[in-house]
Amino acid sequence: MELTLPKKLNASQPITLETKGLVVIGVNGAGKSSFGKCLLDQYGSLAKKISGIHALFINNNVEEPISEEENEFSRLQSMITERLFMPRLSEYEKLILHLQSEEFEAAVNYKEACKVNPDLLPPVTKIDRIQSIWEKIFPHNRLVRKSGFIELASGSRDSDSYKAERMSDGEKLVFYLIGAVLCTPLNSLLIIEEPETLLHNSIKNLLWDEIEAMRPDCTYVYLTHDIDFAASRPDSKRIWIRSYDADTRIWDYELIESNESFPEEVYMEILGSRKPILFIEGTDTNSIDSRLYPLIFPDYMVKPMGGCQKVIETTKAFGQLKDFHNLESKGIVDRDRRTQGEITYLREQHIFVPNVAEVENLLMLEEVIKTVAHRLMKDPENVFNQVKENVIKLFEKDLESQVILHAKHLVRKKLETTVDRKITTVEQLAEHVEGIQQNIHVQDIYTNIKNEFSLYVETGDYKNILRVYNQKGMLPQSRLCNICGISNKESYLNLIISILKENKEDADAIRSAIKESLGI
Incomplete structure (x- = not known):
């Protein structure tokens, strides 16, 4: 269907989309409902609004024309009369009555047709189609049709049934949504308001997949703020509404395009x-x-x-x-x-x-250790100096393996930048590969890194050791937890998290240290 969208801010021409589905997403109050109402007004009898949550309850806000002569007393009298003698029905209840009426008519017609052709197969009614999808959504329950009403039973065939009025709101909602879409005219434009409401994550996408497959002739416009649901409609276009100006009836929205x-x-x-x-x-x-x-x-x-x-x-x-x-x-x-x-x-x-080799090393920054030590009523300088000494010893023990790790990475990067992409023959490639060794001096790379790391050990350069030391076990091996009187690494992290959540002076110290490591 070619869908003409409501007026867009700063757009000189109307925007049209060729699609069978449109997801309109935005935060509460952004103008999604008004967007849907505009489409309803624009497409008139071709469009139908379906709101599952509103369908379950009686809408007392129906706008009715009132003459100027009608006073408040007569208005009140009219309302009381209506409630007593003509009680309103919810959209859900109206749907049930409509479906049962159709079911009765189909049964009578079938009975008459069988008098002429006894081998005639029974017709598939709307309730049959609803039941098929409903029981797929709720596989442990089944719908049982009896004279004049519908009952609900568990999946086992010999279980007792109970009237459909005792369905949960979610079960009623699924029944209504399937039935409401099924009862719409051919090629309708369906405005679905909050299609995810009252539905569990495990069923909402399956339900709408089944409904769309049941009525492929319709075009679906979903008004939602549910990100997961919006993403579950792969064949739909998506627009994001930022805001709505009710005075000018203009929306600020954009089409969302996906990429890898x-x-x-x-x-x-x-x-x-x-x-x-x-x-x-x-x-x-x-x-x-x-x-x-x-x-x-x-x-x-x-x-x-x-x-x-x-x-x-x-x-x-x-x-x-x-x-x-x-x-x-x-x-x-x-x-x-x-x-x-x-x-x-x-x-x-x-x-x-970050200016540390691993994210765990952020927990080992000097200011972080001292802040935690102070919180635990330990001497911050003494705790840090012990941890620093242990980390330097660990790094010295792992020096050779750390040098190799860094040398491998540097050689790999040099190989990536050395290979000439303009090579067109195998002879050129062979010559180029033979010449690579002349441009990458592995021994020099290794020696330079080893000299640099050895200097960190000799000078006790704790900050630079954190920058180059890739060792996820460094925190427990440094005995930081033991020195602080904490049971393990997880407890140490949890304490840091709790300090940050307090958002007081100690939190500022930790936050500043980590931001400084990031260069922010």
């Missing part, structure tokens, strides 16, 4: 927060990165993206879209033996690299 570097669901989640964004490594919410950085940068939305390359790609992609979202974005990646040239390049892309 920046998945739509991530984009929508970030837009919904309206905070500046900080992309970090890791996926586990219990990782040190995920637990530490949100407290170091409380004004940012911290989003783990997996590996370092994903952080780099996403930060760049988000920065390129700044004209749309107007949000500040940064990234943090582990040092991973990067050269100063690499770090400088990343910083130009607003991607920061």
Whole structure:
């Protein structure tokens, strides 16, 4: 369907989309409902609004024309009469009555048709189709039809049934949504308000997949603030509404385009927060990165993206879209033996690299150790000096393996930059490879790194040791926990987290030390 969207801010021409689905997403109050109402008015009889949550309850706010002569007393009298003699029904109850009426009519017609053709198969009614999908959504329950009403039973065939009025709101909602869509005219434009409401995550996507497959002729417009649901409609277009001016009836919205570097669901989640964004490594919410950085940068939305390359790609992609979202974005990646040239390049892309080899090393910064020691009523200088001495000894013991690690990385980077991409023949390639050794002096690289690391040991350069020492077991092996009287590394991290959450003077000291390590 070619869908003409409501008026967009700063757009000279109406915007049209050729699509069978549109997801309209935005925060509460952004103007999604007004957007849907505009489409309803625009498409008239072709459009139908479906609101599951409103359908379950009687709407007492129905607007009815009132003559100027009608006084408050007569209005009240009319309302009482209506409630007593013509009680209102919810949309859900109206649907049940409509379906039962159709079921009865189909049964009568079938009975009459069988008099002429006894072998005639029974018709498939709307309730049959609803039942098929409903029982797929709730596989442990089944719908039982009896004369004049519908009952609900558990999955076992010999179980007792009970009236459908005792369904949970979620079960009623699923029944209503399937039935409401099924009863719409051919090729309808369906405005679905909050399609995820009252639905568990495990069923909401399956339900709408089934409904869309049941009525492929319809065009679906979903009004939602649920990021996961919005991302679950892969064949739909998506727009993000920033705001709505009710006086001019103009919306500020943008079409969200996906790319490999920046998945739509991530984009929508970030837009919904309206905070500046900080992309970090890791996926586990219990990782040190995920637990530490949100407290170091409380004004940012911290989003783990997996590996370092994903952080780099996403930060760049988000920065390129700044004209749309107007949000500040940064990234943090582990040092991973990067050269100063690499770090400088990343910083130009607003991607920061801590001045420590591992994220665990942030917990070993001098100011962090001293702050924790002071909190535990230990002598900060004494605690730090003991830890520093132990770390230097550990580094000296692992010196050779650390030198090799750094030398391998540097050689690898030099190989990447040395290979000539303009080579066109195998002879040129063979000649080039033979010449690489002349350009990469492995022994010199090894010697220089070893001399540098040995100097750190000799001078007790604790800060630089943290910068180059890739050893995840350094914190427990340094005996920091024992010296502070803490049981283990997890308890030490939890104490730092609790200090940061207090947001007092000690938190400022830890936060400043970690930000300084990041060069911020």
